[in-house]
Amino acid sequence: MTENKSLVSTDSLVSQAHRLSVAPMMDWTDRHCRYFHRQMSRRALLYTEMVTALAIIHGPKSRLLDYSAAEHPVALQLGGSVPAELAQAVRIARPWGYDEINLNVGCPSDRVQSGCFGAVLMERPALVADCVRAMISEADVPVTVKCRIGVDDQDPETVLPDFLDHMVKAGVRHVIIHARKAWLQGLSPKENREVPPLDYDLVLRMKKAFPDLAISVNGGITSLAQAEGFLAAGLDGAMIGRAAYHDPGSVLIGADRLWGDPFAPDAFAVVDAMRPYIADHLAGAGRLHQITRHMLGLFTGRPGARGWRRTLSEGASRTGAGLDLIDRALDEVQAAAAA
Structure with a gap:
């Protein structure tokens, strides 16, 4: 049984929700986690775990896509690299009424690489552009992309602006950038969240280079104060991952002040x-x-x-x-x- 929106969402509403978001995290950000997080913040954008396009096409749709209407604003993150499959998954998911559809171009796990999606797609920006065009053609809500600054021996100074240019030309209006490279060989997914150095300055430079593209930053953010700093520096949003899970009270209780909302339950x-x-x-x-x-x-x-x-x-x-x-x-x- 699907659960549709209790309120009509707009691009503006989702854009504002990006000021603070909780990262999609496999095995963690399921519907129960999101409902729990929503009790602490009425405003932050919440993400599903990544779901592959093929799982939605062939799998148990209600189990994969159902959620509580109380979770809004909530985004569905998809994994895949075949434009037609991603378009079909978006079409199937439409009745569930998610506020945003996001494409994963950042996960470095071996399982994801073997399916030719996730961070490995940083090497194929033209294919990613084809994927998001196909998704946009079936979506009635914004389609966004979550990416890395590069992979392996790529030069982020060259690769990231080229990638973002492809996204803009494909019609993407918001990108979430994990400010680390992903090393596809030699590092585990856990190490990929900790070992490659963070380059926040590069993300800030990308905002200046692409002023009309909304950009959120992800990676290594552990507090609301850090998130506020990135907003003050001109970015459109900050995405917090593990800190929002392991210490949700300090991250999410009081977070609505970022929208001028005093909601802060103990x-x-x-x-x-x-x-x-x-x-x-x-x-x-x-x-x-x-x-x-x-x-x-x-x-x-x-x-x-x-x-x-x-x-x-x-x-x-x-x-x-x-x-x-x-x-x-x-x-x-x-x-x-x-x-």
Whole structure:
């Protein structure tokens, strides 16, 4: 069963949402994670995990594409390199009402490379341009691209502006740039997020070179203060990945100030907001750990954070685990705070 938008989104709305976004992360940013993140920020743009075009064409569409209307604004990230397949996937996904469709040109994993998509496509900008043209032809929302500054021995100073020029000519109006190279041989996906040096200055220069192209920066951003700095420097958005997952409270609670919105619930209010959602999930034969695994970092840096994590980690996967376990985990936080 599809879940359509509760509000009509516009290009302007999505563009504004890009001021802060949470990166698409495999095995992490599923629908439960996104719903949880949405309780902390009403404004930030949230992304699905990458879904391949072929999975959408041939796989269980509802399982891959369903989400809660409360997640808006939310973007679907696709992986693929065959224009016709990507166009078909966009066409299939249209009834689900995502606010944006994004093409992955940044993931360096071996699995992605073997399918000739992800970061390896930085070597084939003309093909990427064909892909996004095909996607745009079937989309009723913005089509964006998430890329690297280059791969392997490419010179980013040459490769990135050429890539962006191809994107602009193909009709792309917003690009998210992970400010690191990807090394397709010799580094693991984890190492590719940490080892290649960040080059934020190059991303800033690309904004000056392409003033009409909206550009967001990704890679190594761990705080709202950093995100604000990039916005002040002239970029259109900042995308935060692992920090938004491991310490969501510090990144997302209060983030709506970037839009002049004072919404900033405390962590306990976030837990309360999750209760009806968790109860519905459990009533539908879901397991508690499917949701609470995304909530482990909520109290990071606060007294009782370890007890919160331990209680949920040890108990949420057990048969029959329910909301009472969350109460016990909260007791750990409250007891530590009172000590």
